[in-house]
Amino acid sequence: MSGSRIVIEGVNKVFDSGGRDVVALKDIDLDIPGGQFVCLLGPSGCGKSTLLNAVAGFAPPSMGTITADGALVTAPGPERGMVFQEYALFPWMTVEQNVAFGLEIKRVPVDEIKRRVGELLGMLSLSDFRQRYPKDLSGGMRQRVAIARVLALDSPIMLMDEPFGALDALTRRNLQDELLRLWAELKKTILFVTHSIEEAIYLADRIVVMTYRPGTIKRDILVDLPRMRDPSAQEFNELKRELGMLVMEEQQRHHSDELRQAAVD
Numbered sequence: 640m641s642g643s644r645i646v647i648e649g650v651n652k653v654f655d656s657g658g659r660d661v662v663a664l665k666d667i668d669l670d671i672p673g674g675q676f677v678c679l680l681g682p683s684g685c686g687k688s689t690l691l692n693a694v695a696g697f698a699p700p701s702m703g704t705i706t707a708d709g710a711l712v713t714a715p716g717p718e719r720g721m722v723f724q725e726y727a728l729f730p731w732m733t734v735e736q737n738v739a740f741g742l743e744i745k746r747v748p749v750d751e752i753k754r755r756v757g758e759l760l761g762m763l764s765l766s767d768f769r770q771r772y773p774k775d776l777s778g779g780m781r782q783r784v785a786i787a788r789v790l791a792l793d794s795p796i797m798l799m800d801e802p803f804g805a806l807d808a809l810t811r812r813n814l815q816d817e818l819l820r821l822w823a824e825l826k827k828t829i830l831f832v833t834h835s836i837e838e839a840i841y842l843a844d845r846i847v848v849m850t851y852r853p854g855t856i857k858r859d860i861l862v863d864l865p866r867m868r869d870p871s872a873q874e875f876n877e878l879k880r881e882l883g884m885l886v887m888e889e890q891q892r893h894h895s896d897e898l899r900q901a902a903v904d
């Protein structure tokens with residue numbers, strides 16, 4: 640199934656942090672067409688995960704609405720698959736069983752499950768590892784399994800929360816390339832959280848830079864560079880500099896806020 644449109648309107652999220660209100664998201668409006676690859680970029684604490692979790696339906700906004708292809712998001716649903724940074728695999732299941740799990744829950748016929756799991760394992764170069772358990776896989780392999788598991792459900796939306804953050808640089812690049820290949824083929828809508836500027840430019844059609852407390856949209860940039868992108872190219876580096884400045888401003892606000900808070904405590 641190809642990508643759904645996501646519409647976020649007037650979204651606010653306020654947390655109660657020890658009797659103090661923390662405005663994690665304020666007045667977020669975002670219209671993401673079906674099939675677009677969007678990166679949410681910003682330093683720690685600017686509300687990226689809060690926004691992603693709201694779209695996933697894990698933590699509804701305090702105000703505002705989110706729709707996926709016109710349907711109001713009120714809870715998690717199979718049309719919005721999530722890939723986390725920590726590899727959320729079932730440790731007692733093999734690779735094959737982990738990928739098949741969602742299909743079994745949906746009561747897909749056994750032959751069909753076999754066919755789809757086989758195809759996905761092939762697509763993600765996991766065929767030789769099908770009988771292994773997560774503990775016997777590298778971090779990169781586990782993340783491939785997590786991606787295969789979401790793809791198995793054929794969700795039109797993939798939500799990814801720093802999925803490659805814990806990987807070494809080479810594995811990270813391999814998985815980024817793999818994800819771009821799958822996205823080009825399957826045309827899912829992807830909402831991808833990262834605090835890596837280079838990762839955002841390498842992957843996204845569109846980069847949404849967020850501000851730190853309250854989390855608002857600071858800049859919404861279309862990345863008009865042909866793929867596969869070359870991080871050493873001039874345009875890539877110009878954009879990297881521009882984004883670096885935007886993110887740095889927010890990082891400094893985060894830092895000052897931490898110092899202020901430490902003085903109060």
Ligand SMILES: Nc1ncnc2c1ncn2[C@@H]1O[C@H](COP(=O)(O)OP(=O)(O)OP(=O)(O)O)[C@@H](O)[C@H]1O
Pocket residue numbers: 654655656661662663681682683684685686687688689690834852854
């Ligand atoms: N359950 C919660 N209770 C109180 N405050 C929270 C809660 N969850 C998040 N926050 C606060 O909301 C703000 C946004 O947090 P969020 O985790 O969304 O940021 P982030 O940009 O994803 O950061 P990171 O990259 O560190 O995950 C932060 O200031 C955080 O302290």
